[in-house]
Amino acid sequence: MPFANRSLLAVFLSTILCLTAAQAEEHSPRPEFTRLTRVHGTIVDVAVSNPDFSTLVAALQAADLVSTLQGPGPFTVFAPTNSAFAKIPEGILNFLLADPAALTSVLTYHVTAGRKDLRYSFIPWKLKTVQGQVVYGDRDRFSLSINNAQVQGRVIVADNGLIYVIDSVLLPQFQ
Numbered sequence: 001m002p003f004a005n006r007s008l009l010a011v012f013l014s015t016i017l018c019l020t021a022a023q024a025e026e027h028s029p030r031p032e033f034t035r036l037t038r039v040h041g042t043i044v045d046v047a048v049s050n051p052d053f054s055t056l057v058a059a060l061q062a063a064d065l066v067s068t069l070q071g072p073g074p075f076t077v078f079a080p081t082n083s084a085f086a087k088i089p090e091g092i093l094n095f096l097l098a099d100p101a102a103l104t105s106v107l108t109y110h111v112t113a114g115r116k117d118l119r120y121s122f123i124p125w126k127l128k129t130v131q132g133q134v135v136y137g138d139r140d141r142f143s144l145s146i147n148n149a150q151v152q153g154r155v156i157v158a159d160n161g162l163i164y165v166i167d168s169v170l171l172p173q174f175q
Helices: 003-027 043-049 051-062 082-086 090-098 100-108
Strands: 036-038 075-080 111-113 125-128 134-139 144-146 155-158 161-166
Touching: 043 051, 043 075, 043 155, 043 161, 051 075, 051 082, 051 090, 051 100, 090 100, 144 161
Parallel strands: 036 155, 075 161
Antiparallel strands: 075 111, 125 134, 134 144, 155 161
16 A cells, blocks of 8 residues: 555544544533532622522521631532422421531531532542541542532532532431
């Protein structure tokens, strides 16, 4: 085969491979949690402005944690939605809301110091929370989980940290 024909064949094969890779990228779903939504304001400002976090905001107020999460941080917050709080049996939720120490323990179990971008970590990881215990995370191609909670939607970048919206409330081990 003459040299010119080999070069032409190589160009042809390279073009086919590039087109195939581009089509695969175009048709492979990119998980929503790998994208960022940037907002102005603190973590608390974001929570207050979103009706899906009204239970979380009420709990932060009851535990007197609002001023902490309005501080400079940075923080990483795993923020349960109202539907996540609705999964907790009513008796347990009422107990937590009536006991500020227990509520503070649960809420600070959802916070780590520093900005932790977990979107591209494909190995299981663990993070120490502000509460003092560890949360465990894992990621596969289509999901990101913290303990048994799944991250929902985009990661929110606030002025003082990152917010991962989760579908369940994380409960620490009570001694």
